[in-house]
Each structure stands twice: as C-alpha cells, then as structure tokens.
Amino acid sequence: MTRITTHTVEYPADGLTMVGHLALPAGDDRRPAVLLGPEGMGLGDVERRRADALAELGYVALAFDLHGGRYLGDPGQMLARCMPLLADPDRMRGIGGAALDVLRAHPRTDPDRIAAVGYGTGGAVGLELGRGGADLRAIGTVNALTTGRPGETARIRCPVWAGVGSEDPIMPPAQRDAFTAEMREAGVDWRLTVYGGALHAFHHPPVDHPVVPGVGFHPAHARRAWRDVVDLLAECLPVTGGRRA
Template structure:
C-alpha cells in the first residue's frame, strides 16, 4: 500500500527561517495545493496531522510556520508576537507569501489551483493573501473573522468561508459583524458558520500549557468545522484531476 510522503521544509519569511510541514499525496501526478495556517501558538502536530489528512485526500498540503520553527506555549510570549503581527497586514502577507511561494515551487503542486485555510492567526494570514489579490480557489478560516484595510477585500477572487464559536470573546459578535459587512460590501462570495456554545480555538484539542481566557475545546464542533473545511475544498478545489 502506497502512503503519503511528508517532510520538513525551510523557507524565509518575516525575517525568520520558517520550518513548515509538507505532505504529498501517494500518487505521482500534479495535484491542487492547500496552505494550512496554525493558531497563534504556532505550528504543532495538530496542523501536521491535518496536512497529512489533506494529502490523503489528494492535496499537496503545506502546514506553514509562524515563529521561525518555535511553538509559543507561553500565552504572554505568544500575544507579544501575535498582536503586533495581526495589526500589520504587510507582515502577515509576507509570512503568507513565503509559504505560498514554497508550495507553488513544489513540483507536485498545480500552481494555479491553490486554496488557503487557517486557524486564528493562520486564518488571518489566509485572508490577507486574499486581500492582496492572490489567485486562490478558496479561503477558509476558523476563529479568524478579521477585517483588513479599507477597500482591499475587493481584491479577493474566491469564495470565503469562516467558522467561529458563538461564545468566542476574541472574535466577538461585533467583530463578526464587521467582517461580514466588509465581505458583503466588497462583493465577496462569503459564508459564516457560527458554532453554538463554542469558545475560541474550539477546534484545537486541549494543550498541556496555559492558554488565554475564552479558549476551550469542543469536540463535536471541532469535527463539524473540519467537515466544513473539507466541503469547501470539495466544492471549490476538488482533488480529482
């Protein structure tokens, strides 16, 4: 039985040497690609497993890095890096483009058939690639109903799906409303799924370090959100040739 292939990959972005996780389908042909961005803590085995699952479905998947090969388990250290990053669209785009360039350069990737999905900070980066006019087939985010600079959402060229917990204090109702207003005003094909009773990072299994308030795992909604991501890809970027 042929299995997927995985490897660590290094690339430059945000002045750092990033270390991503690349997962390749078992066959030998060129396949559509998916960028997968992590929560603010950074790349972990959670995202690596998701990239592997995407490769099993027939995608070339790159789980990208945020912090130069580091995982920021200390919430204070994570916020100290991520809050300035989230306030700087150009830095987010630099991180996104660094990963995107690597994915496009992979010989197994069809460079014209790429989607970007992400969680938290990684989702905000996926959205900024869209606002930068990148030719993506779909953008999917969880916990990332972030808004951009005025008028730039008009550059988004693909459908956008966003998922968020109803009890998420970080992506609160007013933030969700600002995001949907931005998408609507820009004429984007957008969808928002609100998962009842879920907190921020509801998709992420429990971690063995402190987290910021308002974070909590919801196993049922975690599976539903993953199914919604897969459905978005099946609609907008089918893995079959």
C-alpha cells in the first residue's frame, strides 16, 4: 500500500469552525486534488477512509466538514440543518468555497487540477461550486441530483457524473428528469448512472443510529459507484504514481 499521511485541518465557513480531513500521497511533488463532500450527517469515518483511498491513488484529498465538527446522527437535527442549507445556493457555495480555498492553497496541490466529488448534501455543494463558476476539472455526485437557479448551470465548465439508486425515494424519477433537463439545456458534458434496485445512500455502510426513510446499503452498487468515481477522476484528472483501488 502506498504510504500516505493525514492531517486534521480547521478553517472558518458558514459562521462555524469547520474540521476537515486532509490526506496526502507519498512524496513532496504537486498532485491533482479532490474535494470530497459528505452526506448530510456530516464528516465521518466513511469519508475519511475515502479521502485516504484517494491519497493512495496519488491525489491530495480533502474531506470537508458541513457542521462545524459535528456528526449529526439524529435525523431530525440533520434535516433541520441540511434542508435550509440545500435551499440556499450561496451558503452551499460558501461552505464548499472555503474548503476549496484550503485545498487549493496546500503546497502539494496542483491548483489547476482539482475535482469535486460528493455524496448527498456534499454532492449538492460540489454542484453549486460548479454553478458558481469554480475552476474544477470534474464534478462527481452520488444521491445529489439537485437543480440550481435559472441559467447558472451553464457556468459549469467540466464533465459532471451523477449516480443514483433506481429506488431512491428522495431523488425520484421526476428529480432525475429535472436534473438531466437542466444539464442538457446548459450544454454540460454530463452522465447519469442509475443503479438498479438501490435506495438512497446505497453507498454508505449501515450506521448505528436512526436514518431517514428510504436509506439502505447496497454493497455491490457501493463498489460499482466507487469504481465509477475513480474512472471519472482517471479520465479528467489523471495522476501518475498512484495505485488503483
């Protein structure tokens, strides 16, 4: 396994002190980088492990925080914070932009080669960074087929890949149709993968606290979705010296 190093990084955003997880590949050269966004519960061990896996592939990876160092395992608390956030593109861009600034400024990061990958709320943040005109080489989302304000999706200047479960009640077919129509109208280079039989958050291993209805882990599709993310990065953000996971 490629040797990596990890660090906790603190930075201000949304009136909070955010606590992110930075994973660095071996060496001291500049590398392409990935901004990694978590599900609505917030940054946890699943996202930290994903950032570490990306560092093993040769990327600088920052798993960013949504809730000021808190993990919201209570569904009511999570929805109370995330629903207003998801309705406010400027707040999402502020949270994502603060983390992107931290990642871009790191001496190991090639500032001209950064992608955003996110799950649920973290994926919506990545899309809003693109709609805000952020310089990204790729955007990948799972469970985040969110639409934006009129006309702003045309600012996305990179390929977009999105994944969703066919049985996801939170991102139902009508939401898929709205998302794909918006991407087509904006002329974005986009792809949508629908994973048959999967629910919302199908990529996330079971947790030891209550979840919102419609959530369920699908191990096979979780592996496939990860491979799809890695393929997107390999296409748009190739790196030498890493190890495919």
